[in-house]
Amino acid sequence: MFDVIAVPVDGSDYGYEAADIAIEIAQKFNSKIAAVHVLEEFSLSSYDSEEDSGDAILAKISEKAKDVGIEVTEHLLTADPLRDMKFIVDQTRADLVVIHAHGANNNRFVSFDENNVSDAQIGSVSERLLRNSEVPVLLIK
Incomplete structure (x- = not known):
């Protein structure tokens, strides 16, 4: 049903929670994981430190997935996560x-109050992806 499951991760506990769920789904559907970490285009940190941090975040996801037999492709990209996800x-x-x-x-x-969906708030990247994605998006709360 799902050949490739993309999981954008930012290094937060929230991101790792989403990755854990993506790995569980991948096990059930024999899917591959596309682990995505975006280095922000205009960061105050050095690019080398951001790249090292991104590599470590993706490696953590890959290790968890490979431990249960799931194939992972890592994507470390420089972009604007809000604009480019x-x-x-x-x-x-x-x-x-x-x-x-x-x-x-x-x-x-971003609040969905204006759409009468709920009063819950979600991050701007998640909200933009929900509105614009052409594939199903599983939002983890």
Whole structure:
């Protein structure tokens, strides 16, 4: 049913929780995981330290998945996660995206009150992906 499950991870506990669920789903459907970490285009940190951190985040996901026999492709990219996540997911050829409602940057939230969906708030990257993705998105709360 799902050949490739994309899981965008930012290094937060929330991201790792979404990755754990993506791995469980991958086991059930014999899917592959596309682990995605985006290095922000305009960071105040050095690129080398950001890259090292991103590599460590993706390695943690890969190790967990490989321990249970799931194939993982790591994607470490420089982009704007808010603007580019749909394109990034499209490039992984994912048929499902598993993403947490919140991420490392918890001060950027969007409310669905205007749409009468709920009063819950979710991160801006997750919200934009929900609105624009052409594949199913599983939002983890």
